[in-house]
Amino acid sequence: MSNYEFGICPYNPDHRIMLFRMPKHIVKCEKNYRGPPLKICKYNATHRVLDMEEHLKECSYYLRSIDNRNVQIALTTRIPPIQENGYDVSTPL
Numbered sequence: 001m002s003n004y005e006f007g008i009c010p011y012n013p014d015h016r017i018m019l020f021r022m023p024k025h026i027v028k029c030e031k032n033y034r035g036p037p038l039k040i041c042k043y044n045a046t047h048r049v050l051d052m053e054e055h056l057k058e059c060s061y062y063l064r065s066i067d068n069r070n071v072q073i074a075l076t077t078r079i080p081p082i083q084e085n086g087y088d089v090s091t092p093l
């Protein structure tokens, strides 16, 4: 029994690696890898895939980054408040 989260090594599905060891493992495993070149996910360097488009559909890091971006957009494009009818701050009383 273990509390560690495991991931599957992108270079060899037989490798089950503790997630916190994955970055190191990938560097090592990449050197011995002889298969077709894998693309590195922009959102998490431990994601190595053949088909990036397919991967992004399910990449939680990518999906999270889109979420964050949408929040950013929502914050930066807020419409300035419409002035109340009959009240104009520029008119001196």
Ligand SMILES: [Zn+2]
Pocket: 009, 010, 011, 012, 015, 025, 029
């Ligand atoms: Zn490996």
Ligand SMILES: [Zn+2]
Pocket: 041, 042, 043, 044, 047, 055, 059, 060, 061, 062
């Ligand atoms: Zn990814």
